[in-house]
Amino acid sequence: MNKLFLLLLVSAALSLQAQIKYEDYFTDNTLRFDYNRCGTAITEQIGFEQMKQEGKWSGPRNHLIDPFEWGEYRVELFDKATKKLIFSRGYAGLYSEWQSTAESKVTSRCFYETVLVPFPKKPVTLQLYSRNRKTKLVKTFEYQIDPTNYFISKETGPVYKSYMVHDSGNPSKKIDVVFIPDGFTAGEMDKFREAVKSFSKGLLDTPPFTAAEDQFNCWLVEAPSAESGTDIPAKGIYKNTLLNTSFYTFDSERYNMTFDIKSVRDVAANVPYDIIIILVNSEKYGGGGVYNYYGCFTAFNKQSIGVFVHEFGHTFTWLADEYYTSDVAYQDYIDMTVEPIQPNVTNLVDFGKKWKQMIKPGTSIPTPRKPEFEGVLGAYEGGLYSAKGIYCPMAKCKMNWLGDPFCPVCSKTIKDMINYYTK
Numbered sequence: 001m002n003k004l005f006l007l008l009l010v011s012a013a014l015s016l017q018a019q020i021k022y023e024d025y026f027t028d029n030t031l032r033f034d035y036n037r038c039g040t041a042i043t044e045q046i047g048f049e050q051m052k053q054e055g056k057w058s059g060p061r062n063h064l065i066d067p068f069e070w071g072e073y074r075v076e077l078f079d080k081a082t083k084k085l086i087f088s089r090g091y092a093g094l095y096s097e098w099q100s101t102a103e104s105k106v107t108s109r110c111f112y113e114t115v116l117v118p119f120p121k122k123p124v125t126l127q128l129y130s131r132n133r134k135t136k137l138v139k140t141f142e143y144q145i146d147p148t149n150y151f152i153s154k155e156t157g158p159v160y161k162s163y164m165v166h167d168s169g170n171p172s173k174k175i176d177v178v179f180i181p182d183g184f185t186a187g188e189m190d191k192f193r194e195a196v197k198s199f200s201k202g203l204l205d206t207p208p209f210t211a212a213e214d215q216f217n218c219w220l221v222e223a224p225s226a227e228s229g230t231d232i233p234a235k236g237i238y239k240n241t242l243l244n245t246s247f248y249t250f251d252s253e254r255y256n257m258t259f260d261i262k263s264v265r266d267v268a269a270n271v272p273y274d275i276i277i278i279l280v281n282s283e284k285y286g287g288g289g290v291y292n293y294y295g296c297f298t299a300f301n302k303q304s305i306g307v308f309v310h311e312f313g314h315t316f317t318w319l320a321d322e323y324y325t326s327d328v329a330y331q332d333y334i335d336m337t338v339e340p341i342q343p344n345v346t347n348l349v350d351f352g353k354k355w356k357q358m359i360k361p362g363t364s365i366p367t368p369r370k371p372e373f374e375g376v377l378g379a380y381e382g383g384l385y386s387a388k389g390i391y392c393p394m395a396k397c398k399m400n401w402l403g404d405p406f407c408p409v410c411s412k413t414i415k416d417m418i419n420y421y422t423k
Contacts, residue, residue, distance in 0.1 A: 022061040025079060025086045026118035030054040031152070032265060033075075033126060034114045035141070037095045041104035044095075044130060046141040049112070051152045057118045058171040058272035060421050064088075064118075067420065069341060070318040071291050072096035072131050075115045080123040080144070087117055091292035092318065094249075094259065096130075101250050114265050120147050133335045157266040158223070165193075166200050166218035171272035175421045177203075178219040178273035180264070182243040182296075183281035186224040195279050195299040196220045202305035203312060206398075208411045208418075215422045219271040230256060230280045230298075242267070245280050245296060249288070256286040257296050264294055274421065275315060277308070289314035306402035313399055317417045319410055320345040322392040322400035324382040336389055343413045344399060345383045346391050355393055355409040369395050377408055 034049040064087045066074075071090030079086050095111040098104050117126070128141040168174050179196040181189075200218040203209055209216070229239040231246035234253065243263050249255040258264065258278070268276045276294035280287075287297035287304075289311030297308045313319035320342035334340050339350035346354045348365075359365070359377050367378025374395065383392035383400070392400065397407035406414065 020064050020084075020086050022064065022118070025121055026057065027121055027147075028056050029119035030057045031117050031119040031145075031147075032114055032269075033117065033143075033145075034112070034262065035128075036110045037093070037113050038108065038110035039095075039099075040108045041099050043108075044140060046128060048143060051145070051149070053119060053152055053154045054116075054157075054269045056171065056272050058176050058274055059089075059116075059118070061172055062423075063420055066090050068318075068417070070343070071341075074129040074137055075117060076127045076129070077117055077120065078125040078127070080125055086124070089115070089117070089292065090318075091115065092290050093293055094257065094290065097290075098250060103250070111259060112262055114261055120145065122147065131341070134338050135335070135341050157269055160221050160223045160267065160270050162219060162221040162270045164217060164219055165197055166204065166213075166216060168214045168217050171217060173422060174217045175215055175275065175418065176217045176219065176271070176273045177275045177277060178221060178268050178271050179277045179279055180221045180223055180243070180267045181225070181281070182245045182258070182278055183225050183227070183229045183239060183241045184279075185226070185228050188228060188281065189222050189224065191281070192222065192279065192299070193220065199277070199279065199297075199299075199305055199308055203309055206309050207405060208414050212415075212418045212422075215418055219273065221267055221270045223267045223270075225281075228281055230282050230284075232284070243278060245278065247284065247286055254286040255288050256280055256282070256284075256298060257288050257290075261293070275312075277312075277315075287311055291315060291318040303402060310398050310402055313406070313410060313414070317410075317413050318342060319399050319413060320384050320392075322383040322397055324385060324387045324390070334384065340384065340390070342384070344393060344397075344407075344409050346379060347389055348379065348391060351379070355412075358408065358412075366391060 032052040032054050036047045038045050066088045072092045074090050077087040093113050123146045126143045126145055127139055129137040130140045132138050181192045184192045204213045225241040227240045231238050233248045243258050244260040245258045247256045249257040278296040279299040282298040283300045285301045287307050289295040295311050295315040298304055336347055363378045365379050367380050369380050379391040380395050381391050383390040393409040394407040396404040398404050
């Protein structure tokens, strides 16, 4: 027998053995694990808060081990009896962003955070990891979970009216995007519904999402706020809203986000979801996206849908920002001695791990930002908030400028994630 063919057969067999059958380890439900992450620019400590049983698990059931090396953090579940890894997921949070701000160097803070995992049938060990400056994942927390523990809350959270605006089928086999409102009063839900329709259409009308339109479900939850609008601290404007969104997150004027992830999760749990999108009742330009956490956008600025599609790249796939001239709050954002993890930027330290194989032979690396190279896949200097030392795939891409399409590298990254959820 051909040795290569034998090797392929053995590899296929091992791969089949390594597959984890969802029904062997998990129920249909979701387990929400809440904790606090505290520290400074250089320290971090995690403290347990609570566990909750929520509705049907809507994430992938055929792909329980995350194949992507993305996100500042990672959660892993191990079967307690066999020590076998049965679930993993990369994600990000506001804490890691805050650690790059000036404030983190002079004070300490705590951030409430949550992760969702399939609800286990048997005792498991949950482990949380954080990336160090060298991008290595380091275990920061461990917790033993007994699914029969009567302290796992089964309380029903706040119930709101909800329905689909784009229905492609079974949530367990589709990518479920839930839109939730902030700063919309009960009398403004018509405005919210129309905004959701516009945003979902804007996403699905944008390649490469257009070709995968039948792989997405879009939901909305009508959760009213007491007051209309959002906080704008620099102008002394504070509104009593359900999700506590605010401009000037990390003192960046256009960064409209919320630290109240607990309320966000409570509202989103009214439907099956994979991606959370908060629409804020404001015409002011702003928003943001956090990988596998949530995206937040003002609903009525003329550029809002463009911002949303750009930020969906962060929320859905951890694509990096490719712009390098705008003012941001971050300082010393990455360690330039190691290759950045984000799939669409490189410092050429280990370019072979990125899109090098996609580039046409003979293309200059670095690639000049000159008209004759327009539309050429290469490595163009400037990206990830830095004009020097960081390179992106093309001079024009939606991760740099809202009016441009996604470049081939970003499009491939998005397609890979769509396949992860649905194939």
